[in-house]
Amino acid sequence: MRLLINRTAVLLCFFCTVCFSVNALAVAEPLSAIRGLVVTSDGAPAAYVAVQIKEKNRGTLTNEKGEFVFRKLMPGKYTLQVMLIGYKTMSKEIVVEEDQIAQVRLQLEASDKQLKEVIVSGARNRYKNDSLSGSLRLRTPILEVPQNIQVVSANVMADQQAFDLVDGITRNVSGATRVGHWDNQYANIRMRGSKIPAFRNGMNIEASWGPTAEDAAMIDRIEFVKGPAGFMLAGGEPGGFYNVVTKKPTGITKGAVNISMGSFSTYRAALDFDGKLSKDGKLLYRLNLAGQQKDYYTRYNYNNRYLFAPVLKYLVDDRTSVTLEYTYQGATYLANGNYVFSKNKLLDEKISNDFFYGDPSFTPGKLKDHSVYLYFDHKFNDNWEAHAQVAYFNFSMVANSVWADSVAVNGDMRRAYSIADEAGQNRFAQASISGEEYTGTVRHRILAGVDMGNKKFWGDFRQLTSDLKMGGGKMFNVYNPEYSIPFASFPVTDRTQPLAIRAGAGGYVTSVNYTSAYAQDELGFFNNRLRLSLAGRFTYAETVGKTKALAIKDNVFTPRVGLSYSIDKSTTIYGLFDQSFVPVAGADSNQNAFKPIKGIDVEAGVKKEWFDGKWVASATVYRIARQNAVVNLDIKDSRGANVQEQLGETLTKGVEIDINGEILPGLNATLNYAYTDSKISKEAPTAITKTVGNITPNTATHITNAWLNYRIGKGFLNGFGVTGGIQWMADRYVGSATRVFSIPNYFRTDAGLSYVKGKYNVSLLVNNLLDNQRLLTAASIPTTASGFYNYIVEARRNFRMTIGYRF
Missing domain, CATH: 2.40.170.20 (TonB-dependent receptor, beta-barrel domain)
Structure with a gap:
């Protein structure tokens, strides 16, 4: 353990030095910024929506939580514009002061056509995921990742009334099976010919017999990564692993x-x-x-x-x-x-x-x-x-x-x-x-x-x-x-x-x-x-x-x-x-x-x-x-x-x-x-x-x-x-x-x-x-x-x- 602590200290010191050096390069840059959140008419985060600063012809996309940031801005007035199919185009003027961060919440209003054709809020694309969680570390969209990765969302689990990881989660992933043994404790999932290890929030928590199967109430999503995924594993099965991502604060009440x-x-x-x-x-x-x-x-x-x-x-x-x-x-x-x-x-x-x-x-x-x-x-x-x-x-x-x-x-x-x-x-x-x-x-x-x-x-x-x-x-x-x-x-x-x-x-x-x-x-x-x-x-x-x-x-x-x-x-x-x-x-x-x-x-x-x-x-x-x-x-x-x-x-x-x-x-x-x-x-x-x-x-x-x-x-x-x-x-x-x-x-x-x-x-x-x-x-x-x-x-x-x- 002492060896582990010493190595940890050395690696963290190196990591902090690199972080400080990179951060120091940005000292001379303007510190003013706009930090915002885009939500739909029912308050749900609007993921991957285009947000533009009209005066500068500068744009970005919201993340999976509906958040966006514009950095390195000079003081002044800016007009934010958000466009999403099925919703009215929204514009809002923001005043940015010197060396300050302007906070803004943009709530979209459904168009008349959307109000007539809406199925039920939150019912669309409940089963498709475009991005990986931050715990998998990759910035690349799932479509472009050179690997088979399948995501089981909390929406899918709710529709299937799954109470925990043992409750039929593997039905949502090709080739994944669960061996029913000690169901009161462990999931025991197999894929591609071998038992696969369990991760939680990007960490390999596989134990001698476990880990304990996670309750559905704590799960935001489960990511099944097919194959070793060397960018994640210190030591893991070639068949892959599953990563349970727990729920985190969104900033939305x-x-x-x-x-x-x-x-x-x-x-x-x-x-x-x-x-x-x-x-x-x-x-x-x-x-x-x-x-x-x-x-x-x-x-x-x-x-x-x-x-x-x-x-x-x-x-x-x-x-x-x-x-x-x-x-x-x-x-x-x-x-x-x-x-x-x-x-x-x-x-x-x-x-x-x-x-x-x-x-x-x-x-x-x-x-x-x-x-x-x-x-x-x-x-x-x-x-x-x-x-x-x-x-x-x-x-x-x-x-x-x-x-x-x-x-x-x-x-x-x-x-x-x-x-x-x-x-x-x-x-x-x-x-x-x-x-x-x-x-x-x-x-x-x-x-x-x-x-x-x-x-x-x-x-x-x-x-x-x-x-x-x-x-x-x-x-x-x-x-x-x-x-x-x-x-x-x-x-x-x-x-x-x-x-x-x-x-x-x-x-x-x-x-x-x-x-x-x-x-x-x-x-x-x-x-x-x-x-x-x-x-x-x-x-x-x-x-x-x-x-x-x-x-x-x-x-x-x-x-x-x-x-x-x-x-x-x-x-x-x-x-x-x-x-x-x-x-x-x-x-x-x-x-x-x-x-x-x-x-x-x-x-x-x-x-x-x-x-x-x-x-x-x-x-x-x-x-x-x-x-x-x-x-x-x-x-x-x-x-x-x-x-x-x-x-x-x-x-x-x-x-x-x-x-x-x-x-x-x-x-x-x-x-x-x-x-x-x-x-x-x-x-x-x-x-x-x-x-x-x-x-x-x-x-x-x-x-x-x-x-x-x-x-x-x-x-x-x-x-x-x-x-x-x-x-x-x-x-x-x-x-x-x-x-x-x-x-x-x-x-x-x-x-x-x-x-x-x-x-x-x-x-x-x-x-x-x-x-x-x-x-x-x-x-x-x-x-x-x-x-x-x-x-x-x-x-x-x-x-x-x-x-x-x-x-």
């Missing part, structure tokens, strides 16, 4: 309240407050609160969670801001998952959909997840800006878990009962500088920075008994389950020692440090029609091992080259070469330290906007070579534990198609398809068993998703909407590296109705409309005579209803 209810005793409330805390508008706030009681479709199991997420932002001046963000997520639950166990078959018809393998007498598990972010943003001038952020995560879970130790043909099941305590602490620091310059006719978009982190995890998973009995010593039976275990039957749970000591005794301790520096230059040629991205990242990673032999130090350079070309203003073709690596803690059965996972991604694609940018379509082909993946084998070592080894190489090839946006007036859609071919292509030199040619487990060859939302914009039914979607997965595979099994296809339908009038909205959604009770989300097949099937099926038909009010 507004709020929302949503009350939800549904099947299985589901009740939820969420509040969102946004506004200013000071009269001068420099201190802004955002506060999101949520509370939820949700029983599962399985008997007795539940998940009650709550969220507290305040954010404060201080605008030092028109160029500098400081933001402090805190998030607390808590949960109380009975069992980690909703598994079914059978000795006889997968999808055993004799076991009902509401089967629960736990017991209502279990002590509930409790999860507490804290995170704190501090952001610093500064604009040197119109072309250059700097960003820095630090974060601290503290996670703890006190729980017990139960699992099948054995299952008999007649359904008798021995239940193993264990401690399931976990804790984690993560510390991160990032600093970056980005800007735009020209050398002759060549435009340069430059990005450089440092990225540091320290991750620690402790776990106590000691088994307390392998046969938890019912009253009178009766065996639990999956075909005729009985509940209410007597208190005296539970083994004593000893937590007298701190978790760190207990984890050390069991060997469940990991610690990883990393420090990296990166630089990227996107060169634009021929008036920016041709763009060449050249980037590289150097990373030092240290994995602390239980012995000196297991302590791993990696020094890795990963290059990135991207090329994109705009055929016209709405069509882009691109190609990409990117590398990545993942440090791996632990050792194989011979106590040899694992090597880092390395990956190479090569992809090409096309992106096109249609009908004046109302919707966008993209198609991508890719090839990913992933080396040294750690897998479990179907054999045991002398201690009875699963043998682990590293594969030589896994080769994943695929095609991805995504369509998002307003397809027809009032009809918003998210449509996607992915073909994935993932197989083990090379054997490791020390391989115990032969695996070449085997399909990568937990993959689906074909994935198709569709979600449509249509709202009527005029007439007697003005404000009414219908929504619905399908999810289809075919040729799915589970198992291990040595044995792979196919499982049944997945097909689910959802449909609903909604009504929006003014500030009020009501929506009803029926999930699993066809009441398919055999929708597998996870499965394991027995590989020995003593083994058994275990799997998870989704809930039978159920509904959710939400009533909302905006103010």
